[in-house]
Amino acid sequence: AIQMTQSPSSLSASVGDRVTITCRASQDIRNDLDWYQQKPGKAPKLLIYAASSLQNGVPSRFSGSGSGTDFTLTISSLQPEDFATYYCLQAYNYPRAFGQGTKVDIK
Amino acid sequence: QVQLQQWGAGLLKPSETLSLTCAMYGGSFSGYSWNWIRQPPGKGLEWIGEINHSKSTNYSPSLKSRVTISEDTSKNQLYLKLRDVTAADTAVYYCARGVLALRYWGQGTLVTVSS
Numbered sequence: 001a002i003q004m005t006q007s008p009s010s011l012s013a014s015v016g017d018r019v020t021i022t023c024r025a026s027q028d029i030r031n032d033l034d035w036y037q038q039k040p041g042k043a044p045k046l047l048i049y050a051a052s053s054l055q056n057g058v059p060s061r062f063s064g065s066g067s068g069t070d071f072t073l074t075i076s077s078l079q080p081e082d083f084a085t086y087y088c089l090q091a092y093n094y095p096r097a098f099g100q101g102t103k104v105d106i107k
Numbered sequence: 108q109v110q111l112q113q114w115g116a117g118l119l120k121p122s123e124t125l126s127l128t129c130a131m132y133g134g135s136f137s138g139y140s141w142n143w144i145r146q147p148p149g150k151g152l153e154w155i156g157e158i159n160h161s162k163s164t165n166y167s168p169s170l171k172s173r174v175t176i177s178e179d180t181s182k183n184q185l186y187l188k189l190r191d192v193t194a195a196d197t198a199v200y201y202c203a204r205g206v207l208a209l210r211y212w213g214q215g216t217l218v219t220v221s222s
Binding site: 001036038043044045098099101 | 142144167
């Protein structure tokens with residue numbers, strides 16, 4: 001089974017900061033990777049699919065890049081509503097696998 | 108507007124069977140992949156399995172021996188059954204619909220396993 005390793009597991013940042021979260025797959029998954037945002041007590045929300053495609057309605061400050069084994073989620077200018085936990089998910093094969101999550105909190 | 112509404116028993120005893128239902132309103136049920144995901148308290152997301160548009164199922168190897176995912180397209184409903192539960196199965200359970208990605212999620216159902 002493919003393993004997904006996210007880093008960092010947590011980070012502290014200020015409003016306006018540029019934030020980068022990485023996800024590494026244990027084998028080539030082409031571009032079959034999605035990013036989700038989850039706020040406390042809420043269901044996850046799709047941000048990015050197919051590594052770099054922005055889901056409808058998601059602000060353009062979110063972007064995704066990468067292919068193969070290394071992927072990045074970038075928030076260009078962190079906003080107050082972006083403090084949350086972020087997960088990657090490999091959609092290349094079965095079983096699907098999430099990264100362990102990255103919690104973004106206020107510095 | 109697609110909405111997913113979940114329900115099921117929230118408190119189980121060890122060895123009982125977890126049963127959850129996810130109903131879709133406002134969209135198409137057929138032609139999509141329907142997934143169950145769970146999240147233990149304070150922990151990350153775990154993929155449980157899916158039933159796809161071909162009505163084939165795929166499961167997490169760690170749960171495969173105990174889990175069944177099924178659907179009733181006439182009712183626009185998805186089901187999860189997890190047999191022989193233990194305290195380790197305590198989690199919030201989510202249903203989610205997707206093709207390329209999981210675009211729509213249920214509200215989550217907390218299931219607690221305790222004697």
